[in-house]
Each structure stands twice: as structure tokens, then as C-alpha cells.
Amino acid sequence: MIFYLLFILVITIVLWFVWFLFHRAWQKGIIFSSLNFVLLEIRFPKILESADINKEKEKLLIMEQFYNSLNTILQKEKGFFSPKPYIIFEIAVPEESEEIGFYLALPKKFQNTVQRQIQGFFPEAHLEAVNDYNIFNRSGKNAGSVLKLKRNYILPFQTYKKLEASTLGLITNAVSSLKAAGEGVSLQILVRPTKHSSKSDAAKIIKHLYQGKHLDEALNEIENPLSFIDAFREFFNIKKSEDKNKPIEPPKTLTPLSQELINAVDNKAKQNLFEVNIRILVSSGTGEEATQILSNVESAFAQFEFPDLNSFYSFRPQKRILKKLIYNFSFRLFNKSESIWLSGEELTSVFHFPIIKMETPKVRFVKAKAAAPPAILPASGSVLGRNQFRNQETVIKLNPLDRRRHIYIIGQTGTGKSYLLRNLIKQDIDSGAGVGVIDPHGDLVEAILGLVPRHRFNDVVLFDPADTEWPAGLNLLEAATPQEKDFAIQEMIATFQKLFLAEHLGPIFEHSMRNAILTLMADETSPGTIVDIPRVFTDPVFIRQLLIKVTDPLVRDFWEKEMLKMTEQYKSEMTGYLVSKVGRFVENSMMRNIIGQSRSSIDFNDIMNNGKIFLVNLSKGRIGEINSALLGLIITAKLQMAAFKRAEEKNEESRRDFYLYMDEFQNFTTDSIATILAEARKYRLNLVLAHQFIGQLTDKIRDSVFGNAGSIISFRVGPEDAKFLVKYFEPVFSEQDLINIDNRHAYAKLLINGATTTPFNIATETSPESSLDEAEKLRELSRQKYAKPRTEVEEIINKRFGH
Structure with a gap:
């Protein structure tokens, strides 16, 4: 007897030890899995116009289809020590922000697959891997709750298909009034597919309802722990003794309410189910404030109450259990004890992406859309920038042949035009090409001076009217x-x-x-x-x-x-x-x-034909606006005359390409620029024209620019310009995109291999540092070659005036 007791005790200890090791390995697997998650922020373009309610529900149906697609992605065999894979959807306001962000956390091994799936369902979605946010106020108080279903999961709650108002709008409105600092909130929804089916339970409830039983009685039949005995009897067609002599009752006549209940239960039973944890975590300066914010968010879920069927209730843990909830939230751990089972329709109602119009302020939308670049791009040429679309980065180049049809650049001040110009000029100089830069601000020319490689020092011709001690003739x-x-x-x-x-x-x-x-x-x-x-x-x-x-x-x-x-x-x-x-x-x-x-002390024919670097600093702040304009107009005319002179060369191929960059070009051009735009290709005078507003152009110059410029690049513009430009960029981009695009980003419609592309987005490259020492050396070298001392010039002019 004692031997048997000792044997049982040893077996018990061994089993306990095995369970302990297994549980420990399981917990480590869970923690390891959570640390191997990637957090993505997902943003959409803001919907400005309300659609028909049925069309909006059609958009939400796409979200439902997306959830259902996750079943096949995540239905992988779990490892022995790893949990079933799951995905986390979050709506959050970080503690040091007022903006509402939509986030998606998922195992890294599923990242590419899920991203492709999202962008297949939602082509306009912008996904970006981000660092984790923080909602917690270190010196404040925290509160949290777990949302559960009041009744059996088989009973659905009210979904977007029945509700008229946006279900997401009420939730985001509840978190939109937080302070800019010191308050944070997150709605965290953990989702994993389940093989659990509700069809059997639904069939039982529907059967009982057809028999005229009350819903509570029907639920009791499936919730009763001994209900499996009835299921066993039914399977083997074994009747209770008291049922053998009981006459068969005719089917009951269903009331409209019973029929509605049956339809609702049947509808949920036909859908895939998801095992879901729903958590709300809040942090604020005081416990009262945190509780109030939590109540506001919880109250948004009252909209889902389906009378006589189901609704949500919140469980608010305290002290140690609250700490456990915060721990699970922070590591994004799935907790079986918090699980509820929702259909795709219900899940869509609780959380969907902002794909319909939202009135909630402070939501982080995509400021401007992105689009894929052309499939065929030049392998060589001048780098304009990089296109980023769906985690793919593509270098965008423009070859010399297409550049002969000119580049037109527009954008408000400070949006990044100068970065693009500087990078293009630097590339042209490095390639040995002839370059001219007319700059009404001076910053661009000063930067370029410090970027010229030493082997091209002798090619530099600097025209700087503000250098009054060394005037160059014009x-x-x-x-x-x-x-x-x-x-x-x-x-x-x-x-x-x-x-x-x-x-x-x-x-x-x-x-x-x-x-x-x-x-x-x-x-x-x-x-x-x-x-x-x-x-x-x-x-x-x-x-x-x-x-x-x-x-x-x-x-x-x-x-x-x-x-x-x-x-x-x-x-x-x-x-x-x-x-x-x-x-x-x-x-x-x-x-x-x-x-x-x-x-003129500058030979414009030599500049163009021998590939010089002609830098013109017409800083309005240093020489005056009208003086800057006059000199710029004269220089532009002289360059045009040099270009027209090239017509004397019968062999067009022998004419050397010369790239002329003109910032604020409207100041330095007359209507004759139309001729250059239309015919400059044969003269190999390739223009890069930049400015800020279309209203700065005369009608003739405007029509000539848009009629002849092969490539158009638009940085951020104002509403009036967006109205004009949108016809060149739609349907890919809208007026709002043109108005909202970030600094150093632009939309481009390029001429590539002689054909106009559909528009796409580019980001400009970082510009190299400019050397002040090298710039000063070039300034002195150019003075000696192309200018004269002031006293000498004044003496010559005085003699001509008879003084």
C-alpha cells in the first residue's frame, strides 16, 4: 500500500515538473513571439465627401472580406511551444500627442503577406513600420477595461449593416478630446482565427425557437453542462421514456420577433468566427480623469446593443489585475480568459480602417497619396529622386534625350524645389555638361559654387553684380x-x-x-x-x-x-x-x-558651345528687385541669341547640350521664351524652369510652358494652382493631394523614352555639403578672368561720356 502511494506521489511530482517545464516554455514562447512583432501605422487619404450610405456599407464589406482573408493567412500549424498566430489592431493617442493613429501589429514572418493583402483590398492604404508609441503618463494614473459579451457568443450584437451612423466615428470621437500632453489612450483588439464553429449551437437555438421556446430557454439548452447527454440521445435516436408516448406537437407560428432572432443567429452562424480580446487602456494626470476618459470610450460601445440579443459590458480590473492587463497590453499578449468570439461582420463594426468619411478631428490621415512609377524607367540619366510605393523604393532617372523637352517645376517657397535643382545641377556639372543657373535669391548659386569639382574650376563663369569692385560687362x-x-x-x-x-x-x-x-x-x-x-x-x-x-x-x-x-x-x-x-x-x-x-566680358557663345558652368547670382536682396530683373532679362536674351546662332551648324548632333536652370523664371523671360520652349530641342538648350505660382505667368508664357514642357514636377501648391494643375495629374492625384504633399516630396508627370507617363510621387535626394573655401577660390578665379577692377571700368565709361 505504501509502495503504491509513493509511486503515485512520484508520478504526480514528475507530471507536475513536466507541466512546469512545459508551461514555462510556453510562456517563453509567448513572450518571444510578442517581441518578434512589427508595428505598422496605417493611414488613408481623408475622405472629404460623404457617399451614399449603401456605398459606404459596400466599403465596409471590403473590410469584412479582408478579415476573412486573414483566416487562410494565419491558419498555420502552431509550434509545440508557440501560440496560435494573431494580429493586433489598435486605435491610439500617444501621451505626448493629440493625433489619433491607426496601428497594426503582427508577427514579422507575416508582414509581407499581410501588407500585400491590405494593399490588395485597399490600394490607397499607406503602411509604415514605426517605433512603438507610449500612452502612459509616468507621474499619472492608469485605468483599463476588458470588453466582454453580456450573453452567449452565438447571439450577435448590432452591426454596421443595421446602424446608420459610422460605428468608428463614435469610438474615435471618444478619444479626440485628450490633452496634448499627459493623457493617452489605446483601444487594442487582438484577433486570431479559430476553427470553432457556431453552426451546431445555432442550429439548436433555431430549433428551440421554431418550437416556440423563449430565447433564454433555448440558450439554457446549449449552456447546460449536461446538454451533451441530449446531444448523445439525439445522435443515436434514443428517446426519453416520458417522450415515447408524447404526441408530436405541430410547429409553432413564429412571431416577427422570433423570426428576426432566428435570422440574426443564422446569419452569424454562417460566418467565420474570430477569437478576440478587446482592451481599453487609459492614462492621465489623476485617477478621476483616467476613469472619465475610460467611461467615454466604453460608452461608444453602447451603440452595438441589439435588444433581446447581445451587447458589450466592461470589466475594470484593479490593482494587481490591472497591472497584469497593462503587462498584456504592453507586450500585446493574447489572453484566453478575455476571449470573445466575433464574426467578420461584428469585427468590422468594432474596428475598421478610416475608409469612409469621418468627422472626427485629429485623425492621422495620409496628407497626399502615393502611386507606382512607370514599369519601364531609364537605367541611366539624371536622378530626380526616389519613388516609394508599397515598401518598394525606385530610383527615378531622366535621360538626356527626354530632358531636351524641358522640365517645369512648381511649388511654394520652402517645399524643396532648391534641393531638386541643386542635385540636378551637381549631376550635370559632374558629368561634364554645360550648365547655366540664373538665381534671383543667390542661395542656389552660392551652394553650387562650393560643389564644383576641381577639374572643372576653369569652366566656371560667375556673374555677381553685388561684387561691385569687380564688375563684369553686359x-x-x-x-x-x-x-x-x-x-x-x-x-x-x-x-x-x-x-x-x-x-x-x-x-x-x-x-x-x-x-x-x-x-x-x-x-x-x-x-x-x-x-x-x-x-x-x-x-x-x-x-x-x-x-x-x-x-x-x-x-x-x-x-x-x-x-x-x-x-x-x-x-x-x-x-x-x-x-x-x-x-x-x-x-x-x-x-x-x-x-x-x-x-560684354562674357562670351555667351563660348559658354554654350564649350560647356562652361555659368552661374548668375541676381540676389534681389543685394542688388534690388528691378536691377535683378533687368540683368536677368538681358542674360536670358543673350543666351537665346547664342542658342539661335547654333542654327548655323548644319549638323544638329554636333551641338552640345546646355542645361539652363532658371529659378523664378517669370522674372527673366519675355514672350520670346515661347520660341525657345517650342524649338530649343534643335538648339540643344534644355530648360529647367522653376517658380512658385501660376499667377506669376502671362497667359502666353503659361500656355507655352504647359504646351511644350515634357516633364512637369509639382511640389506643394496653393488651392488656386491646384485647381489648374489637377488636370495634369488626375485621376491618380487630386487637388487635395497637390495641396497637402509634404516638403521635399513632389508629384511628377515625366516624359520617358518620348512618352508621357502617368503621374507618380517622388522624394528628393539629400544634397551634398557645399565647401565655402572652394567657393571663395572660384569667385577669385572668375573675377580675374571675366571682370575688371571698378576703377578701370569707371575710367572707360567716363571717357565715353566726355568727363
Whole structure:
């Protein structure tokens, strides 16, 4: 007897020890599994317009289908020491934030599969792996609850298919009023598939209801611990003795309520079931505040109450049990004791992604959508940036052939245009290409100066009007051919019309200006300058000297006949107006020393044909806005003249590509830019035009840009520009996308291999650091080659003025 007792005791101890080891390994497996989770934040574009209620329910049906798809993904054999796989859905407001985030935590081994599944059901979803958030106030108080079903799981609660209002809206509204700091909340829903079926229990309840029994009686039949005996008898067709002589009762007539109950139970029984834990955790400065927030969230679940069927109740653990709940929440551990069984329809009602319109403020939506890049991209060329779409990163390049059709860039200040320009310019310089940069702010040119590699130092031509001790000459009136003269005159007149409003000048001003410029151009060995224009009308001796070189009879007639017929009053008014406009540049010593030199110290033909690096710093803050505009207009005209001169080269392929970057290009262009945009490809003058607002452009320039630019890149813009631009980016992107895209991100519609792509998103690359020391060396080198000392220039100009 004692032997048997000892044997039983040993067996018991061994079994206990085995169970202890198994339980310990099981717990370690659970902890290990939870630490091997990845947390994803999931965001959607904000829905701005309400859809028909039926269409919104159709969207929620997609969420239900997504839940059902998880069954096949997660139905894998569990390891001996590992739990069944599960996924966690969370709505949370971190302790140091007011924003409501939607999160998804899942085992890393399922990450790619589940992400593909989500983006298959919801193509607009944006998924991003993030660090874990914290809802807990370290010096505050915590509260929490577990949501359970009041009645048997077989009885459904009210779902989105019956409810009119958004079920998610009431839940998110409950967490939207938290303080910016010190309060946090999370609704955590752990979901795993189960092989458990409700069909058997549902069939029993439905049978009893058909027999006219009350629902409580029907439930008692399946909840009674001895109900398996009745099931055994029924299976083997064994009747109780008292039932043998009992007459068969005819079926009862069902009431509308009974029929509704039967339909509801039957509907749930036909669906897949999920084993679910629902937790609410709150943290705040005081216990009272934490409890109040918890009550607000719990009350949002009252909407699911289905009279006579099911609803939620909350269990609020305290002290040690609360700590256990917080532990399980923090490690995202599934707790069998918290389990309830929900159908896909019920689960969708409790938690769905924000895929229908939500009025709740502070929800973290996708500011702007993303889209896939073209399937075929150039393997080489200039890198514009990177496309990120569905965890795939693609480098976006543009080849030289497509760049000949120009690039147009628009975006508000500070959105990242300069980063893109700097990176493209740096790549062109490194590749040995000819580059021109016209910058009205100066920052871009200063940065580029410090990025030029040493082997290209001798290619740099810096034009900096603010360097007053070393002025470089710039004369638009020097022209070698009749065609160049005609273009220079047109640009000079267009420049003054742009600077001083064309409607205030009139045809007589244009006629007088044309003849004055032709007169100054007559001496090709020593052409006049803009500085000389006022003298033409005010200095009789000077005009007589100029007329010696004039051979054009129409020009001579203007001075010898037309001017003589003008009344003194009219002549005085016209001369006074002209002198007042041009005189501001003559009286400014900085400008006079630049535009008063009869020969340009920069050879624009050499710059384009020999691939120089032409950097133009027209900082409005340093030289003044109108001076910046005049110099920019002259330089643009000179570059166009150099481009047109390339037509003399019969072999188009021998023309070297020259990339001209113009920031705030509307300041430096007249309507003649339309010709370059339309025909620059054959001249190999490849434009990169950037600015901030479409309203800055004249109608003609705007139409020319959008009619000819092969590639359009839009950083964030304002509402008015979004209305105009959206037609180039829809249906992929909307006005809201164009308005909301983040800094250093843009939407691109590119010309690739001669064909226009559908729009997609890009993120600009990080720019390399610029060297101030190298920039200063280049500045000095360019001074010595392309500028003259101020005293020397002033002496030459004074001599020409007879001083």
C-alpha cells in the first residue's frame, strides 16, 4: 500500500515538473513571439465627401472580406511551444500627442503577406513600420477595461449593416478630446482565427425557437453542462421514456420577433468566427480623469446593443489585475480568459480602417497619396529622386534625350524645389555638361559654387553684380548680324514693357526706342549701351556723332525729319519719361558699371558651345528687385541669341547640350521664351524652369510652358494652382493631394523614352555639403578672368561720356 502511494506521489511530482517545464516554455514562447512583432501605422487619404450610405456599407464589406482573408493567412500549424498566430489592431493617442493613429501589429514572418493583402483590398492604404508609441503618463494614473459579451457568443450584437451612423466615428470621437500632453489612450483588439464553429449551437437555438421556446430557454439548452447527454440521445435516436408516448406537437407560428432572432443567429452562424480580446487602456494626470476618459470610450460601445440579443459590458480590473492587463497590453499578449468570439461582420463594426468619411478631428490621415512609377524607367540619366510605393523604393532617372523637352517645376517657397535643382545641377556639372543657373535669391548659386569639382574650376563663369569692385560687362546691344540686331531690339523693348508696364509706354515710345537702339548699334566696332539711351535724346552732339555711322535711311529719317516735327512739349514729355525709366539704371553706379561697358566680358557663345558652368547670382536682396530683373532679362536674351546662332551648324548632333536652370523664371523671360520652349530641342538648350505660382505667368508664357514642357514636377501648391494643375495629374492625384504633399516630396508627370507617363510621387535626394573655401577660390578665379577692377571700368565709361 505504501509502495503504491509513493509511486503515485512520484508520478504526480514528475507530471507536475513536466507541466512546469512545459508551461514555462510556453510562456517563453509567448513572450518571444510578442517581441518578434512589427508595428505598422496605417493611414488613408481623408475622405472629404460623404457617399451614399449603401456605398459606404459596400466599403465596409471590403473590410469584412479582408478579415476573412486573414483566416487562410494565419491558419498555420502552431509550434509545440508557440501560440496560435494573431494580429493586433489598435486605435491610439500617444501621451505626448493629440493625433489619433491607426496601428497594426503582427508577427514579422507575416508582414509581407499581410501588407500585400491590405494593399490588395485597399490600394490607397499607406503602411509604415514605426517605433512603438507610449500612452502612459509616468507621474499619472492608469485605468483599463476588458470588453466582454453580456450573453452567449452565438447571439450577435448590432452591426454596421443595421446602424446608420459610422460605428468608428463614435469610438474615435471618444478619444479626440485628450490633452496634448499627459493623457493617452489605446483601444487594442487582438484577433486570431479559430476553427470553432457556431453552426451546431445555432442550429439548436433555431430549433428551440421554431418550437416556440423563449430565447433564454433555448440558450439554457446549449449552456447546460449536461446538454451533451441530449446531444448523445439525439445522435443515436434514443428517446426519453416520458417522450415515447408524447404526441408530436405541430410547429409553432413564429412571431416577427422570433423570426428576426432566428435570422440574426443564422446569419452569424454562417460566418467565420474570430477569437478576440478587446482592451481599453487609459492614462492621465489623476485617477478621476483616467476613469472619465475610460467611461467615454466604453460608452461608444453602447451603440452595438441589439435588444433581446447581445451587447458589450466592461470589466475594470484593479490593482494587481490591472497591472497584469497593462503587462498584456504592453507586450500585446493574447489572453484566453478575455476571449470573445466575433464574426467578420461584428469585427468590422468594432474596428475598421478610416475608409469612409469621418468627422472626427485629429485623425492621422495620409496628407497626399502615393502611386507606382512607370514599369519601364531609364537605367541611366539624371536622378530626380526616389519613388516609394508599397515598401518598394525606385530610383527615378531622366535621360538626356527626354530632358531636351524641358522640365517645369512648381511649388511654394520652402517645399524643396532648391534641393531638386541643386542635385540636378551637381549631376550635370559632374558629368561634364554645360550648365547655366540664373538665381534671383543667390542661395542656389552660392551652394553650387562650393560643389564644383576641381577639374572643372576653369569652366566656371560667375556673374555677381553685388561684387561691385569687380564688375563684369553686359551689353545686349552688341550684335553681329541683322537677325541678332532685330532680336536684341525686340528683347530690349519687351524688357522695358515688362519692367514698366506695357500699357504705360505706347507705340510712340516703342518706335522711338527702336530707332534709338538701331542708332546705338550702328557702330559695330564700339556699340552703344543702355546707359547711352538717355543721351541719344538729350545730347545733340552725341547724336550727330552716332549718325555718322548710321546707314539705314529710315533711322536717319527718324532723327532728321520725325524728331524735328515733334512739338517741343511732346518731345520733352517723351524724353522725360524715357530718361526717367532708363535713368534709374544710369544713375546707379553698380548698374552703370555693368551695362555701361560696350563689350560684354562674357562670351555667351563660348559658354554654350564649350560647356562652361555659368552661374548668375541676381540676389534681389543685394542688388534690388528691378536691377535683378533687368540683368536677368538681358542674360536670358543673350543666351537665346547664342542658342539661335547654333542654327548655323548644319549638323544638329554636333551641338552640345546646355542645361539652363532658371529659378523664378517669370522674372527673366519675355514672350520670346515661347520660341525657345517650342524649338530649343534643335538648339540643344534644355530648360529647367522653376517658380512658385501660376499667377506669376502671362497667359502666353503659361500656355507655352504647359504646351511644350515634357516633364512637369509639382511640389506643394496653393488651392488656386491646384485647381489648374489637377488636370495634369488626375485621376491618380487630386487637388487635395497637390495641396497637402509634404516638403521635399513632389508629384511628377515625366516624359520617358518620348512618352508621357502617368503621374507618380517622388522624394528628393539629400544634397551634398557645399565647401565655402572652394567657393571663395572660384569667385577669385572668375573675377580675374571675366571682370575688371571698378576703377578701370569707371575710367572707360567716363571717357565715353566726355568727363
